[in-house]
Amino acid sequence: MTSPSLTLRCIGRRADTHDVVSWQLAPVAGSLPPVLAGQCVTLHTEIDGQPMCRAYTLSSSPQDACWQVTIKDVGRVSHHLHQSLQVGDEIRVDGPFGDFNLTALPCERPLLLSAGSGITPMWTMLRDELAKRPEADIRFIHSARSPADVIFADELAALAESHPGVRHGLVLELAPAAHPWVGRLSPDMLRELAPDLLDRHVYLCGPAPYMTAVCAMLAELGLPAEQLHQESFGLPAVTSGAAPVAAASDHFWLTLKKSGKKVKILPGQTLLAALEGAGETMMAACRAGVCGACRCTTTGEIERQSVMTLSAQDLEGGVALACSCTARGDVSLDY
Secondary structure: OOOOOEEEEEEEEEEOOOOEEEEEEEEOOOOOOOOOOOOOOEEEEEEEEEEEEEEEEOOOOOOOOOOEEEEOOOOOHHHHHHHHHHOOEEEEEEEEEOOOOOOOOOOOOOOEEEEHHHHHHHHHHHHHHHHHOOOOOOEEEEOOOHHHHHHOOHHHHHHHHHHOOOEEEEOOOOOOOOOOOHHHHHHHHHHHHOHHHOOOOEEEOOOHHHHHHHHHHHHHHOHHHHHHHEEOOOOOOOOOOOOOOOOOOOOOEEEOOOOOEEEEOOOOOOOOOOHHHOOOOOOOOOOOOOOOOOEEEEEEEEEEEEOOOOOHHHHHEEEEEHHEEEEEEEEEEEE
């Protein structure tokens, strides 16, 4: 089940870099629900009269009195929030949700790998872990374009300086001459910054190309698959055991129960992608099968890549998450 919506008021706004802003959000009434470090929330807004939403990882620690979201100015919803969300404004928020956190995936000696705005879950997990275990042995490696693009740079350096068990490295594509790690993250850098890599659990978050490259790198270095945990707002990979479907030149029909409209859907295409491609508007936030915003009821042959937020009763009733569900035949859908 999804969490109830909250109405939060913006009580603070801070520019972290030239294209990244953090907002502090507090409840208009009542208190905030419990949250785990690394979880996400969905922010709801309106653009040109149309309701829009997107999921963002909280960059605040569970110990903080308010929630904080840290957002890079990329994408329509993010750009709109940069332009419009000011101190004193109210905003509807759903959540928290998500299983990418050190509480659900605990380990004694984590290695946190991130790039760009993927630093947000790592930052909050680092702070939360040190609040619980001040002497924790943690490695934190972040990749960015330049020093000006590093989010939480000063705070991270101060935290590492005050906790001897924390070692962090910044990998910069453009860096001063004296900087030790220039370019893109490489196996040699990993060996230097985390020589005991194979004894650690790795937590990974960042843009898709970065995550793909790092996953391949870690496999090459011999990291067991069960020691790698990822957060990515993108469609999860289809399992290798999935049965074959029709050739890519074929298609199925996706019928909207309320209107009777029929939409073509290709094998491997998500229900959400087919709907949006046909001009339909559907509420969707994380697009990764974790927030539950795109719940729908289906009849027909489907394949779910994610069942997060769905109960056994939901599954029996044909409920699916449109962002992470594909058709294996003609499907009827209601939302």
